[in-house]
Amino acid sequence: MSVPATATGVVDPVATKTRGRLPRYWIVLALLGAMLALSLLRVVTGADDLTSSGTIAATLIAIVPIMLAGLGGLWSERAGVVNIGLEGMMILGTWGAGYFGYHHGPWAGVAGAVLMGMLGGLVHAVATVLFGVDHIISGVAINIIALGAVQYLAALTFSDLEGGGQTQSPKIGDVQSLTIGPLSDGLKDVEDKDLFFVSDLAALLRALCTNLSSLVILSFLLLIVTWFVLWRTSFGLRLRSVGESPAAAESLGVKVLRYKFSAVLVSGALAGLAGAVLAMVASSNYRDGQTGGRGYIGLAAMIFGNWRPGGLLAGSGLFGYTETLGLRQGGTSVHAMLLALAVLALFLGIWQVRQGQRVTGAVIVGVGALVAALWFTIDTVPSDFTGMTPYIITLLVLAFASQRLRMPAADGQIYRKGSAG
Amino acid sequence: MTRARLIKLVLSLAAPVLALVAAFAITSLVLVVAGDPAGDVWSTILSWPEERNLANIIKNATVLYLSGLAVAVGFRMNLFNIGVDGQYRVAAFTAAVVAGEAWLPGYLNTAFAIVCAMAVGAMWAGIAGVLRATRGVSEVISTIMLNSIATGLVAYLLRRVAEREEGSNQIGTKEIPEGSRIPNISIGEGPTSEIYGFIVIAIAAGFLFWFVLNKTRFGFDLRATGQSTTAAVASGISVKKMTIVAMLISGAVAGLVGLPILFGSAYTYGSTFQSGLGFAGIAIALLGRNHPIGIAVGALLFAFLDEQSNPLQILVGVSPDIVAITQGVIVLTVVISYELIRRYAVRLEQREVARALERPTTPAPEEAKA
Numbered sequence: 001m002s003v004p005a006t007a008t009g010v011v012d013p014v015a016t017k018t019r020g021r022l023p024r025y026w027i028v029l030a031l032l033g034a035m036l037a038l039s040l041l042r043v044v045t046g047a048d049d050l051t052s053s054g055t056i057a058a059t060l061i062a063i064v065p066i067m068l069a070g071l072g073g074l075w076s077e078r079a080g081v082v083n084i085g086l087e088g089m090m091i092l093g094t095w096g097a098g099y100f101g102y103h104h105g106p107w108a109g110v111a112g113a114v115l116m117g118m119l120g121g122l123v124h125a126v127a128t129v130l131f132g133v134d135h136i137i138s139g140v141a142i143n144i145i146a147l148g149a150v151q152y153l154a155a156l157t158f159s160d161l162e163g164g165g166q167t168q169s170p171k172i173g174d175v176q177s178l179t180i181g182p183l184s185d186g187l188k189d190v191e192d193k194d195l196f197f198v199s200d201l202a203a204l205l206r207a208l209c210t211n212l213s214s215l216v217i218l219s220f221l222l223l224i225v226t227w228f229v230l231w232r233t234s235f236g237l238r239l240r241s242v243g244e245s246p247a248a249a250e251s252l253g254v255k256v257l258r259y260k261f262s263a264v265l266v267s268g269a270l271a272g273l274a275g276a277v278l279a280m281v282a283s284s285n286y287r288d289g290q291t292g293g294r295g296y297i298g299l300a301a302m303i304f305g306n307w308r309p310g311g312l313l314a315g316s317g318l319f320g321y322t323e324t325l326g327l328r329q330g331g332t333s334v335h336a337m338l339l340a341l342a343v344l345a346l347f348l349g350i351w352q353v354r355q356g357q358r359v360t361g362a363v364i365v366g367v368g369a370l371v372a373a374l375w376f377t378i379d380t381v382p383s384d385f386t387g388m389t390p391y392i393i394t395l396l397v398l399a400f401a402s403q404r405l406r407m408p409a410a411d412g413q414i415y416r417k418g419s420a421g
Numbered sequence: 422m423t424r425a426r427l428i429k430l431v432l433s434l435a436a437p438v439l440a441l442v443a444a445f446a447i448t449s450l451v452l453v454v455a456g457d458p459a460g461d462v463w464s465t466i467l468s469w470p471e472e473r474n475l476a477n478i479i480k481n482a483t484v485l486y487l488s489g490l491a492v493a494v495g496f497r498m499n500l501f502n503i504g505v506d507g508q509y510r511v512a513a514f515t516a517a518v519v520a521g522e523a524w525l526p527g528y529l530n531t532a533f534a535i536v537c538a539m540a541v542g543a544m545w546a547g548i549a550g551v552l553r554a555t556r557g558v559s560e561v562i563s564t565i566m567l568n569s570i571a572t573g574l575v576a577y578l579l580r581r582v583a584e585r586e587e588g589s590n591q592i593g594t595k596e597i598p599e600g601s602r603i604p605n606i607s608i609g610e611g612p613t614s615e616i617y618g619f620i621v622i623a624i625a626a627g628f629l630f631w632f633v634l635n636k637t638r639f640g641f642d643l644r645a646t647g648q649s650t651t652a653a654v655a656s657g658i659s660v661k662k663m664t665i666v667a668m669l670i671s672g673a674v675a676g677l678v679g680l681p682i683l684f685g686s687a688y689t690y691g692s693t694f695q696s697g698l699g700f701a702g703i704a705i706a707l708l709g710r711n712h713p714i715g716i717a718v719g720a721l722l723f724a725f726l727d728e729q730s731n732p733l734q735i736l737v738g739v740s741p742d743i744v745a746i747t748q749g750v751i752v753l754t755v756v757i758s759y760e761l762i763r764r765y766a767v768r769l770e771q772r773e774v775a776r777a778l779e780r781p782t783t784p785a786p787e788e789a790k791a
Contacts, residue, residue, distance in 0.1 A: 084561065123753075131757045136501050136561060140703050141752035148745020149451070155740035156455055166740070296565045303562065384577035391566040398558045 027310050034317075037340065039200040047336035049328055051200040053191055056207035058328065061282050063320030064219045065090070065291075068274035069298025070305070070312045071226055072117075072267040077307060078230060079263030080243035081128055082412040084139030086271045087295025088146030089120035093275020095150040098169030098286025099157055101279070106173045110215065110276045117272015118265055120146055125264035129257055132414045143295075151288065158286070167288035174280060178217070180209040213281045215273075222270070227309040239263055243408035246415040257417055271295065300394040306405045318397075319390045326386035334381040334389055342372035348400075364400070428769070436762045437708075440754040447754075448747045452739070461737045466729040466744070472609040474728050479608070479616045481724035482717075483623050483681050484695075488702025489720055490630055491675035493711040495560075497634060498647040498667040504549060504564025505675040506699025507571030512542035513679025514575050514594070517690030518582060520683075521595030530601040535622075535680060542676025543669040545571065550668025554661040560668070568699070579692065593691030603684040619681035626674060627713040643667060675699070704752045710759075723748060 035051070042050045049055055069086045076083040096116030101109020120142055127138040151167075158164035163171060187209070190202035230236035241249040242259045250256045274294070279286045297319050304318070305311025325333040345368025352361030445463070452459040470478060488505055495502035502508075516538035523530050549567060552558040583592035605615035634640035646653040646663045653660060678698055683690065705723055709715030726748060730741040 127753055127757065132760055133753065133756045137707060137756055138753060140503070140700070141749050143749075144700060144704060144752065145746055145749030148742050148749060151742035152451075152740045152746065153455070155742065156457070293565070293569055296562070300562055300566070303559075382577055384573045384580075388570050388573040391569040395552070395558075395563060395566050395570075398562065399552055399556045 027313060030314060031317075035200055035204060036197060039197045041336055041340050042200070043196055045336040045339060047332045049333050050325070050336060051203055053188075053203035053206040053210070055324055055328060055333075056204050057210065059317075059321045059324045060207060060216055061213070061277075062324045063316045064216050064277050065274040065282065065294050066298045066301055066319050067223065067313060067316035068219055068270050068277065069295045070302040070316055071223060071298075071309070072270035072274070073299045073302040074226065074307065074309065074312060075230075075270065076124075076264045076267035077302070077411050078240050078243045078408055079260045080246060080408055080410045080413060080415065081124070081260055081264050081267075082135040082139065083124060083264065083267050084136055084296075084299065085120060085124050085142030085146075086139075086267070086274075086298060087291060087293065088139075088143035089117040089124075089268045089271035090275040090278070090291045090295045091143075091146045091150050092116035092120045093272035094279045094286050094290050095153055095169075095275075096272060097276040097279035098172060099153070101172035101276075102161070102164075102170050106175045106280060109172055109280060110175065110273065113276030113279070114269045114272045117268045117270070117275060119268070120271070121265045121268015124268065125261045128414070129260045129264065132416060134414070135412050154286065154288065163285075169279075169286035171285050172280060174284065175214050177211050177213045178209075179211050184210040215277050215281050219273070219277065222273075223309055223313060230309075240408070243410055246410055246413075250417075256415060260415070271298075274298070297390060297394070300398070303405060303407075304394070304397050304401070307407055318393065322389040322393055326383075326389050332380055334386045335375065335379065337389075338371050338375040338381070342368045342375060344368070345371065429766075432762050432766050436758045437755065439758040439762070440751060443754040443758065444747050444750040447750050448743065451746060452743065457739045457743075458737060462733060462739055462743065465733055465736055466726065468729070470725070470729060473613040476608055476614040476616050478721065478724045478728045479620070480681070480685075481727060482720040483617050483620045484678060484698060485701055485705055485720040485723055486623050486717055487626065487674060487678045487681075488698045489705035489709060489716040490626060490702075490713070491671050491678065492699075492702045492706040493709070493716060494630070494671040494674060495667060496647075496706055496711045498643050498663065500553075500647075500664065500667055500671070501561045501703075502546060502549075502564055502668065502671045502675070503561055503703065504546060504567045504571075504699070505671075505678065505702050506697065507564070507568035508542040508545045508672045508675035509678035509698060510575055510694070510696065511545050511571045512538040512676035513683055513694065514578065514690045515541040516676075516680060517594040517597070517683055520597040520601055521689065523598050523601060527600045530598070531603065531684065534601075535677070538680060539673040539676040543673040546668045546672025546675060547665065550665040550672075553668070554664045576692070579690070583691075591691050591693060593689040595689070597684065597688045601684075602688060603681075605685055617681040617685040619685055622677070623681070626677065627717065630674075631713045678702070701748070704748055707752050708755050722751075 038051050042048060069090060072086050072089070073083055093113035093116050096112035096114075097109040099109075100112025104112075123145070124138055124142055127133040127141075128135050154169070155166045158169045159166055161170050184206055187202045187206035191199050191206060193199055228236075230240060238249065238254045239259050241252075241254060242256050242263075246256045249259075275291065278290050278294070283290070298316070301315030301319055302312050304315035305313070322334075322337070325337065345364050349361045349363075349365030349368060352364060355361075449459040449463070452462055488509070491505045491508070492502055516534040519537045520530055520534035525533050545567060546564070549558075549560045549563040552563050553560045579592060579594070582594060603618040606618050606620070607615050632640075634644060642653070642658045643663060643666075645656065646658055646660055650660055653663070679690075679694065682695060687694065701723055705716055705719040708719035708722070709717070726744040730744040733739045733741045733743070
């Protein structure tokens with residue numbers, strides 16, 4: 001998204017240097033920008049739930065599983081292993097949280113979920129790294145195995161327990177959550193005053209200091225830790241070199257297979273943790289089908305984020321937010337989003353035309369006009385469609401941004417030891 | 422010559438056998454660790470099916486076969502059509518609506534509905550094909566997204582057109598009139614031992630698949646693109662065009678997947694229409710190495726495991742979901758064992774060549790290469 005590609009495909013090196021890099025705190029600016037746009041939208045359309053603290057708190061919880069799955073994808077794909085089995089590892093995680101959480105308490109549940117996810121990662125690592133199985137085949141197989149295994153295990157372990165059954169575990173305890181009482185109350189007053197932008201910001205801050213689960217905090221810390229480890233340590237440099245050019249890395253003495261193996265294990269652990277968040281924070285027990293394709297969405301968020309942690313956060317924010325809107329009396333909110341989409345498409349289209357991309361620009365403007373027409377003709381979006389929002393957004397984003405994305409050069413390729421010659 | 426050929430035959434048979442044995446072993450391990458009676462489970466599953474069960478196996482295999490075929494078309498061109506699941510649901514829904522409205526009489530109605538299903542399946546897959554060809558979007562991600570979109574779309578449309586069935590909460594499309602249903606074929610006595618008449622179309626589709634891929638210029642182009650894009654481009658094939666066409670064909674075949682159920686037993690598309698057939702298709706296509714006969718074997722095996730595991734809960738007290746583990750593990754072990762056997766064959770060949778070179782008197786080193 002950041003590097004403007006010229007029509008000829010030749011990029012001026014000087015221009016890239018000065019214009020191509022976003023400032024380091026872009027994520028904060030983006031967040032403030034998004035809040036500003038949303039509060040504008042709220043005022044224009046009257047869809048008050050767009051920025052209520054309830055929505056934001058729910059969004060935070062919705063973001064975390066997607067972000068953790070995406071982080072898992074980031075680790076493994078940066079080491080060159082495509083991990084479509086994240087969904088299966090998450091499923092394993094939900095069961096692990098349910099089983100260990102019920103028997104040994106919430107933090108044991110977290111540990112169990114991480115271990116179960118790592119187990120899935122181990123299978124993927126053995127298949128892809130040791131045996132050279134195609135990464136997508138292995139991932140699909142893991143998704144099938146994990147689903148079957150968890151249904152089998154749930155029937156085995158939960159059916160005889162009180163409150164449990166074939167498809168769900170008994171209630172499990174929650175991990176501690178954090179509330180800063182006086183601050184929360186004060187911010188509530190500001191939020192209720194209904195001031196433009198100020199109230200919206202207050203709602204955001206209130207969501208951050210009211211009933212914030214420690215797992216959510218841990219997850220955001222893990223995002224920062226991932227960024228630091230992968231981009232600021234020599235371990236990370238080696239890990240990424242394995243994903244870019246394994247032969248070159250091996251010729252420099254990097255143990256390619258070992259790095260790939262550990263990256264996939266970490267990936268599984270993060271996906272398992274995502275399962276724990278689903279079972280313990282987003283709900284209070286293991287349930288069959290709890291993941292609902294979030295592993296795939298996480299992967300999409302990672303691609304959206306151009307295989308970078310900051311972008312991944314932005315991607316999961318987008319998906320988590322639209323998912324939340326779809327769930328909370330979504331009709332009106334998603335209807336309001338249509339207007340935003342139309343305006344966005346209009347600007348994007350005009351910008352594309354000015355860049356010389358006439359056809360693309362015209363298509364985007366056309367889509368925007370259609371969406372605007374839709375906004376005028378209907379009052380609310382049917383519930384079946386609000387559920388589709390994240391998927392449609394993923395498709396649109398990939399369709400319009402995929403040429404600007406650059407994945408690790410050796411991503412998805414099978415590497416056999418000694419290929420460096 | 423004969424010895425080399427014999428070794429080759431044994432090796433190619435060894436791979437699937439090894440895969441099955443490994444999958445059974447891993448499943449048994451899971452059973453033992455979980456404290457379930459592994460022996461009883463296998464003796465239930467591996468018993469010879471009764472006529473009624475046999476009919477069910479063939480019925481399910483027909484459906485799974487079409488799903489595997491749809492995935493295999495994409496695989497031949499290195500395209501992962503993970504979206505068969507969404508494609509067949511959109512297509513089956515369309516066919517149910519078209520056939521239920523019965524604009525045409527008798528079998529014309531059936532034929533028209535089938536064509537509509539294939540067209541809609543092709544279109545749904547085509548979205549991914551076009552995105553891949555023109556915008557470079559990975560078909561893996563886009564087809565997964567399209568699956569979820571299909572779920573929402575079909576649920577919405579179903580509610581718009583559906584009629585409530587009498588005495589139940591389920592909603593479904595209009596029932597297909599008697600004259601447009603595809604009659605079942607009997608393999609024994611009574612209505613429980615009937616298989617779908619659609620099996621004829623499935624077999625025809627399998628033959629067509631083999632013929633088009635192996636005997637036509639188009640099929641050659643498709644396989645060439647799958648094996649080496651650069652070579653394909655060099656020989657004048659438009660990779661973009663082939664990508665879109667392959668996805669369209671794959672989607673059209675996917676459009677057939679739900680139809681045996683629709684025209685043979687359900688006669689209506691309701692909220693409980695069988696889902697998840699697309700993912701089984703991926704496993705079956707891999708198991709059958711994208712060959713129509715291999716896919717048939719794979720489909721029969723999967724249908725056999727599904728059917729035979731049904732009584733597990735009652736007879737042995739074990740959840741039938743255990744076979745899902747077996748099925749998933751088979752996918753992995755098949756690929757791994759083919760790779761291991763290939764490496765072994767290469768080593769065997771190298772040793773043979775080395776031995777032939779050591780003895781300069783031996784006249785025919787090419788024997789070893791055969």
